[in-house]
Amino acid sequence: MTEIFRILIAPLVWFVSFSAIYGLHGVLCETGPGAFEGWPVQRVVLISPVLLAIALQVVNLWMLYQPRFTAPAGLLRFVSRAGGWTGLVATVWTLFPVVALSACT
Amino acid sequence: MRALERHRKLSAIWASETGFRGWFSTVNHNDLGRMFLFTAFLFFIIGGLLAMLIRVQLATPHSAFAGPEIYNQIFTMHGTVMMFLFAIPTFEGLAIYLLPKLLGTRDLAFPRLTAYGFWCYAFGGTMLIVAMVFGIAPDGGWFMYPPLSSAIHSPGINADFWLIGITFVEISAIAAAVEITVSVLKYRAPGMSLEKMPIFAWYALVTALMILTGFPPLILGSVLLELERAFGLPFFQADLGGDSLLWQHLFWLFGHPEVYIIFLPAAGVISTVLPVMCRTTLLGYGWIVSAALALAFLSFGLWVHHMFTTGIPHLGLAFFSAASTLVAVPTGVQIFAWIGTMWKGRPELHLPMLHILGFFVTFVIGGLTGVMVAVVPFDWQAHDTAFITAHLHYVLFGGFVFPIFAGIYYWLPHFTGRRQFFRLGELAFALVFSGFHITFLAMHWAGLLGQRRRISAYAPEDGWTTINLISSVGSFILAIGIAMILIDVLLHVFTARRSRRNPWNASTLEWAMITPAPAYTFASLPQVSSRDPLAREPELATTLARGEGFLGTPRDGLRETLAVDSASGRPEMHVLYPANTRLPIIMSAVTGLFFLSLLLKFYWIVPLALAGVIVLAWKWVRSLGLRDDPAMQPVGHDLNLPSSATVERAPGWWGSVFLLTANGTFFAALLFGFAFLWTVAPGWPPPVWFTPSVAELALGVAGAVIAPLAMRRAIRRNRAGDAPLFSVLIALSGSAVLGIACAALMLRAPAPTEHAYGSTLLVLGGYGLFHAIIAALMGGFLARQIRCGYTSAKRRAAFPIVALWVKYTSITGAIILLAAHLSGMLS
Numbered sequence: 001m002t003e004i005f006r007i008l009i010a011p012l013v014w015f016v017s018f019s020a021i022y023g024l025h026g027v028l029c030e031t032g033p034g035a036f037e038g039w040p041v042q043r044v045v046l047i048s049p050v051l052l053a054i055a056l057q058v059v060n061l062w063m064l065y066q067p068r069f070t071a072p073a074g075l076l077r078f079v080s081r082a083g084g085w086t087g088l089v090a091t092v093w094t095l096f097p098v099v100a101l102s103a104c105t
Numbered sequence: 106m107r108a109l110e111r112h113r114k115l116s117a118i119w120a121s122e123t124g125f126r127g128w129f130s131t132v133n134h135n136d137l138g139r140m141f142l143f144t145a146f147l148f149f150i151i152g153g154l155l156a157m158l159i160r161v162q163l164a165t166p167h168s169a170f171a172g173p174e175i176y177n178q179i180f181t182m183h184g185t186v187m188m189f190l191f192a193i194p195t196f197e198g199l200a201i202y203l204l205p206k207l208l209g210t211r212d213l214a215f216p217r218l219t220a221y222g223f224w225c226y227a228f229g230g231t232m233l234i235v236a237m238v239f240g241i242a243p244d245g246g247w248f249m250y251p252p253l254s255s256a257i258h259s260p261g262i263n264a265d266f267w268l269i270g271i272t273f274v275e276i277s278a279i280a281a282a283v284e285i286t287v288s289v290l291k292y293r294a295p296g297m298s299l300e301k302m303p304i305f306a307w308y309a310l311v312t313a314l315m316i317l318t319g320f321p322p323l324i325l326g327s328v329l330l331e332l333e334r335a336f337g338l339p340f341f342q343a344d345l346g347g348d349s350l351l352w353q354h355l356f357w358l359f360g361h362p363e364v365y366i367i368f369l370p371a372a373g374v375i376s377t378v379l380p381v382m383c384r385t386t387l388l389g390y391g392w393i394v395s396a397a398l399a400l401a402f403l404s405f406g407l408w409v410h411h412m413f414t415t416g417i418p419h420l421g422l423a424f425f426s427a428a429s430t431l432v433a434v435p436t437g438v439q440i441f442a443w444i445g446t447m448w449k450g451r452p453e454l455h456l457p458m459l460h461i462l463g464f465f466v467t468f469v470i471g472g473l474t475g476v477m478v479a480v481v482p483f484d485w486q487a488h489d490t491a492f493i494t495a496h497l498h499y500v501l502f503g504g505f506v507f508p509i510f511a512g513i514y515y516w517l518p519h520f521t522g523r524r525q526f527f528r529l530g531e532l533a534f535a536l537v538f539s540g541f542h543i544t545f546l547a548m549h550w551a552g553l554l555g556q557r558r559r560i561s562a563y564a565p566e567d568g569w570t571t572i573n574l575i576s577s578v579g580s581f582i583l584a585i586g587i588a589m590i591l592i593d594v595l596l597h598v599f600t601a602r603r604s605r606r607n608p609w610n611a612s613t614l615e616w617a618m619i620t621p622a623p624a625y626t627f628a629s630l631p632q633v634s635s636r637d638p639l640a641r642e643p644e645l646a647t648t649l650a651r652g653e654g655f656l657g658t659p660r661d662g663l664r665e666t667l668a669v670d671s672a673s674g675r676p677e678m679h680v681l682y683p684a685n686t687r688l689p690i691i692m693s694a695v696t697g698l699f700f701l702s703l704l705l706k707f708y709w710i711v712p713l714a715l716a717g718v719i720v721l722a723w724k725w726v727r728s729l730g731l732r733d734d735p736a737m738q739p740v741g742h743d744l745n746l747p748s749s750a751t752v753e754r755a756p757g758w759w760g761s762v763f764l765l766t767a768n769g770t771f772f773a774a775l776l777f778g779f780a781f782l783w784t785v786a787p788g789w790p791p792p793v794w795f796t797p798s799v800a801e802l803a804l805g806v807a808g809a810v811i812a813p814l815a816m817r818r819a820i821r822r823n824r825a826g827d828a829p830l831f832s833v834l835i836a837l838s839g840s841a842v843l844g845i846a847c848a849a850l851m852l853r854a855p856a857p858t859e860h861a862y863g864s865t866l867l868v869l870g871g872y873g874l875f876h877a878i879i880a881a882l883m884g885g886f887l888a889r890q891i892r893c894g895y896t897s898a899k900r901r902a903a904f905p906i907v908a909l910w911v912k913y914t915s916i917t918g919a920i921i922l923l924a925a926h927l928s929g930m931l932s
């Protein structure tokens with residue numbers, strides 16, 4: 001089970017953060033005044049989980065390269081690191097729009 | 106014992122009943138795999154005939170061939186049949202037939218479940234086809250958007266056939282997915298670690314996991330929509346606190362992963378067949394495994410790209426556009442690994458290879474148009490035009506049908522033990538390939554000129570006449586090609602000469618047996634030490650037939666196999682399979698009765714059918730009990746393994762874990778729906794909130810806390826040799842109390858037909874109650890097993906399984922109660 005967990009954790013965290021931040025954006029737009037120009041509270045509320053998600057991915061990837069946490073050499077190590085990279089790249093790439101444009105329209 | 110004698114003895118133990126009677130009682134994956142594939146191809150032919158009708162209708166402007174009502178049914182049924190009754194079951198059939206052979210074991214994890222899944226599929230599919238024959242087939246398009254499909258706009262029974270029939274078929278998909286997951290993880294030849302697994306098994310594993318997490322949202326959507334249609338619970342009605350966009354979210358949460366659920370098995374076929382055709386090994390095994398996993402995950406983040414034109418905020422567009430372009434990367438990794446494999450080897454243009462080349466050309470074009478429509482401004486133009494239909498066929502036909510044809514030609518000698526000798530296949534391929542591209546290249550063009558999809562007629566002034574005619578002519582060339590493939594296959598089956606074993610010189614285990622495969626699959630199980638066992642030991646088939654592997658001595662008429670540790674492939678336990686039985690077909694017939702009586706609104710039959718399912722399920726598990734403590738079982742090579750009844754994590758535990766994974770996804774989707782309606786749907790807040798009750802909440806949560814604790818105590822006492830019965834009864838009562846709290850919630854849900862809030866609470870409560878009943882039944886069953894002496898400190902496998910279900914029920918039940926009562930308190 002640990003082997004499988006190591007492989008799946010990064011993409012799983014990506015999926016959770018992706019959906020959660022998408023949902024959070026929806027909630028903020030429903031409850032807040034609408035447009036967020038400049039740096040209003042909402043924007044900060046939205047961007048900080050993005051940074052957190054990226055940080056989590058970096059930590060995970062770092063762990064996958066540490067002898068203490070890494071998988072046994074061979075396929076499993078390769079695949080779990082590939083999973084870690086997938087999670088990181090996907091997080092940066094798909095959550096980038098939040099930083100670039102967080103409008104409600 | 107000589108090889109022949111062993112063959113006779115094993116055949117006597119494993120054989121299904123002879124003649125057509127055997128179909129109804131077989132639980133053997135050889136039979137069921139073939140039955141799945143055969144049925145799936147019947148549906149492919151039906152779907153293909155419907156496609157021809159579509160193209161006949163569109164061949165000329167103002168066509169009088171079919172009116173809009175009939176045309177709507179035709180394209181809806183075409184899409185539905187192809188997606189649900191052909192593509193997914195073909196994967197299931199192929200995996201069911203091949204996996205035990207590739208993995209070096211004798212059957213799948215739960216043979217009776219395989220049979221149950223098959224019959225659910227056959228019955229559900231038949232329901233839809235019968236509806237079509239009577240002219241009352243679903244007509245709302247294969248994605249059934251409300252409000253079009255709601256009771257107001259589709260009053261007939263047509264949409265109900267879709268919602269109920271497809272849910273019935275999905276049960277079979279979930280059953281097969283649980284089966285495949287547990288089989289790949291646990292039922293392998295000794296020594297086959299994850300690293301040494303054939304690549305197809307990886308793909309099957311990933312696909313099965315995707316089915317487990319992808320299908321539940323659709324099942325939920327169908328249940329909710331059917332509840333709205335039958336009982337007026339307004340989940341998708343905007344004026345009553347519902348939202349039709351919720352359907353689109355639930356549908357595409359399923360629908361996009363579905364595309365990859367269709368593509369990944371096909372990719373598995375290619376990764377298996379291509380290296381053999383190129384006389385080499387697969388390049389970048391690790392890369393391919395990683396890419397398949399990445400694809401599986403990323404595909405769950407794309408669903409909103411089907412909703413780009415629904416007016417969602419710009420951020421949503423950007424989000425899902427980004428995610429959609431990202432999936433091109435792992436897909437590209439796989440394509441490059443295959444190209445590298447061809448580069449590395451010496452490709453030989455056998456028939457399977459031709460179809461693989463057809464796949465390459467077609468799928469890459471489909472992928473490129475996919476990136477085009479992932480770009481939002483382009484999609485705004487192309488949405489709902491023939492361009493999209495063309496794109497989706499490039500992906501589905503290119504990414505699934507061509508690889509499956511390759512697979513059929515590759516494994517045909519395995520199915521029949523014969524070798525191909527007509528050259529009809531090459532001609533057929535040429536027709537299919539050119540026919541396909543003529544049909545659908547033309548449709549891209551028509552779409553760019555503005556032809557919408559799903560229209561039954563157009564005017565000559567539109568300027569699409571010639572293009573459509575070309576497309577229709579192409580589709581008939583395609584149809585002739587497919588018909589020729591079928592003829593070719595039939596000729597092969599009935600007339601070809603017997604071939605030698607392993608005609609392709611492949612290196613995977615399925616060729617290490619006599620063909621057609623015997624009922625017992627392997628006379629003895631191999632010890633695997635590399636990814637290409639036959640390349641290392643070309644004589645493996647003979648060695649195994651001589652009984653030199655594991656479990657080579659048939660004994661006591663038992664169907665034996667062994668299960669391994671999932672990561673290392675170290676033998677872990679000895680497993681006995683059930684014998685032939687009609688229980689699965691009866692159980693699925695009763696399940697069908699349940700669905701049918703819902704459909705025809707004979708509500709008084711519903712509880713009877715449910716009771717029938719419960720009784721049969723009870724019979725099903727009862728036959729698994731053992732009266733005495735089993736000894737360690739000899740499996741050959743001086744190895745003794747514990748019986749699966751005496752381990753902590755028996756196959757049933759693993760099956761429960763993955764079934765609950767699917768169930769948990771369903772529950773998560775339900776909570777998502779609640780949150781979505783609350784925040785996004787117009788018409789909130791509801792006129793009346795739920796009246797919270799501290800007493801009900803406290804009682805229910807207390808039951809939820811006590812039940813799993815009591816189960817844990819039961820496990821501990823049983824292991825120590827003390828009597829566990831009392832603790833099990835406490836656990837049962839805890840679940841019952843939780844169920845009562847959920848029932849109270851259902852009774853007090855405010856006006857469920859007047860606002861989606863009340864309907865959602867009703868469904869949440871129903872979910873909790875349903876699971877509490879299951880947990881209590883399981884507790885009751887366990888109590889009876891204890892009373893009748895079917896358990897002991899050693900025979901303990903049933904305890905963790907019940908504990909798992911009880912725990913699941915408690916967690917979900919507590920969340921339900923909190924969600925309901927807190928929502929009342931917050932207001």
Ligand code: HEM
Pocket residue numbers: 153156157159160180181183184185187188192245246247248494498501502505506544557558559560580583
């Ligand atoms: C055998 C050759 C096939 C032909 C000639 C064909 C033709 C067509 C045409 C012309 C349409 C458009 C109907 C319209 O919008 O009015 C259509 C729709 C569709 N086809 Fe096919 N098709 C074929 C095979 C397949 C396969 C193999 C699949 C899936 C595995 C498939 C899945 C679909 C789906 C999902 C739709 C959309 C239905 C809807 O709009 O609700 N088709 N097909």
Ligand SMILES: [Cu+2]
Pocket residue numbers: 360361364407408410411
């Ligand atoms: Cu999609």
